[in-house]
Amino acid sequence: MRYGHRPGTHRKARRLADRGHSSSTRAYLSSPERLSSATMPTSRSSGVVANGVFADRRQSILKQLRGAPLLVRSAPEVLRNGDVHYSYRQDSNFKYLTGFDEPESILLAIPKGKGPNGKGRLRTILFVRPRNPAMEVWDGERAGVRGAKKMYGADDAHPIEEFWDVFEEESKDWDMLGYGLGCDPAFDRALVDHFSRRWTGRPRRNQGLPTMVDPRPAIHEQRWIKSPMEIEWLQRASDISVSGHRVAMAIAQPGMYEYEVQAELEAVFRRDGSPRNGYDSIVASGANACTLHYIKNDQKIRRGDLLLIDAGAEYEQYSADITRTFPVARKFSDAQRAVYNVVLRCQKKCIKACKPGTPVRRLLDLSRRELTKGLVELGVLRGRNIKKLVDDEKYKPWYMHGLGHWLGMDVHDVGPYETMAGKSVLMQPGMVTTVEPGLYFQKNDKRVPKELRGIGVRIEDDVLITRGGCRVLSEAAPKEVRDVEKLVTGN
The missing domain is CATH 3.40.350.10 (Creatinase/prolidase N-terminal domain)
Structure with a gap:
């Protein structure tokens, strides 16, 4: 049966969306302020x-x-x-x-x-x-x-x-x-x-x-340093986006088209108060996830595919930017789980390093080092000298982008990454950045083990730098393996 004809789907989507909100946002969604501003x-x-x-x-x-x-x-x-x-x-x-x-x-x-x-x-x-x-x-x-x-x-x-x-x-x-x-x-x-x-x-x-x-x-x-009001709007954008991601993870099924999942995701955005996306949604199944800015979203999802969704709602013209990668209605395969855990481990270490005084470049270097270690563990690279592998950019065929970017009114928001003297910018309270490492193995890449070919994984969160460290605005979007599998399988 085609996905669009399954009974009860929209009721399920609405219930799942409601679970993803922080308590402050749930209160807002039922408040007179929301009801009046939604019509203006x-x-x-x-x-x-x-x-x-x-x-x-x-x-x-x-x-x-x-x-x-x-x-x-x-x-x-x-x-x-x-x-x-x-x-x-x-x-x-x-x-x-x-x-x-x-x-x-x-x-x-x-x-x-x-x-x-x-x-x-x-x-x-x-x-x-x-x-x-x-x-x-x-x-x-x-x-x-x-x-x-x-x-x-x-x-x-x-x-x-x-x-x-x-x-x-x-x-x-x-x-x-x-x-x-x-x-x-x-x-x-x-x-x-x-x-x-x-x-x-x-x-x-x-x-x-x-x-x-x-x-x-x-x-x-x-604009680079966000005010409390701007942080509130970014949190709202993130809460709305998390709701959409949770629904997409729960309802995606083999046989659906990518654009059908996109439709459910963005329906949550609109229903929860976002008039538009911060950017075109990426809904990439299987090897499509290895195309970084894949926006065709027109392929049928196959059994056994991973689905990478990179999508963010806009609220008061402030944008969220969240990516989750998950198996469609099933648990991860061994190869998928291995790649996913490498990326997740890297992302969590990079988020932990987000705090005032940290040079932005240090985070990028950390991500390259962690993913290079992972590539050795996965059998893609060989060698014990991780520093030399990083210096020689051996990771680059599979990790070709940066770790993140500033976030605000523009999804790739304003703000430098280096000073005029060429030194790395230091993180300060009020900055908001994405943290989004990834690994991408093209389906015809004979340099990697066969079981890894066609796997693309990226995990992205929106991170506010605070006086004491950082706060993950998008933390309610599941990313631990057990939480992802529980949501996508319903068990």
Whole structure:
């Protein structure tokens, strides 16, 4: 019988999803706050609740720009095909500074005393799409100029069509501007042309364009260390994702298609409050797991396959990123268990090493050393000198990626891994990273024992660095062999 026709599946999925939540999230899911916010766009709830947070963020960035006004643009709408757009997602920096979710918007934050109406205080100006009942019938309600002020805390707001006129008046005496060149060449040229016209005919001592100060490093550094509110949102995203993973592990069966499992996984995400994924879900059965970014998800799952699922929900535009690998409706085979235990042992040691002051590079080196040991144990590599095997990168055909990445508003979030001097960044409280070692043995790889061919295993958790060590945000997703086997077999 095809999976989609089995009775009772959705009731089972809902029960399993409920088990995966932390107590705080279970309380939230039944609260009036969740019921009201679930019917509102994310931008509305963020804007109303946290205007002071966004204002503080803008103020902090302006201090780092040393007097330069700040200009940040929203993400553009992008055509998918014909006149159909991709689902809109706001630029992460713009969202971080405003909470505003609509396209065709510009933020102008002006420091104290700048511009003709400065009056000695920070001013925030938003340029937005005006209300348009005819268009809103098609595309939904807009905040408009009044909403930008009332709901998002702008000191002033204008229709986006008035940007250049207002900008010309505001920027008459500016000698600096915080703006990141390179994202939109057409707008960059228009900005340069604007300032070129402004300086035409001025005395020679005033010739030249304002100094462009790229604000992105300052914004990214601030986004790198998460606030308590951001940590709460990341925990919510992780809780929702854990629920989806638990359901997928429990309902996957031989004969299903990968996209059917994906559908159940993502149904939990949506039902539990996530409007979209943080990235395309990877649901890879058998040897498909050896393709790192496999997103076709169109193959039938065979009896005896492992299933690797790499999927994360987004909540308030903060993303989780969790990977679990499990046998489909059965226990691990001996070969599968051997590979899995090598990866799990490595991951647990790396998580234990996550604490303030630990160089990020040390974690990567630890993962390479542990997986190289495992490759020797599995009979893939030979030799007793593990250090030499690592130095010679003998692990690389089967462990070709890094250990993890920063996590936040973007699934591959902002933040460096090395200092300007080439030294490894040290972990600090408030950083959130993934820890995701893996081993991948292609089905036609004759360098490895036959029983290992076609096995791909990755285990990934989201880890918050705390003052005393770390906290695994995704710890409720089963990964110990006994727990995985209990969930997938129902025993």
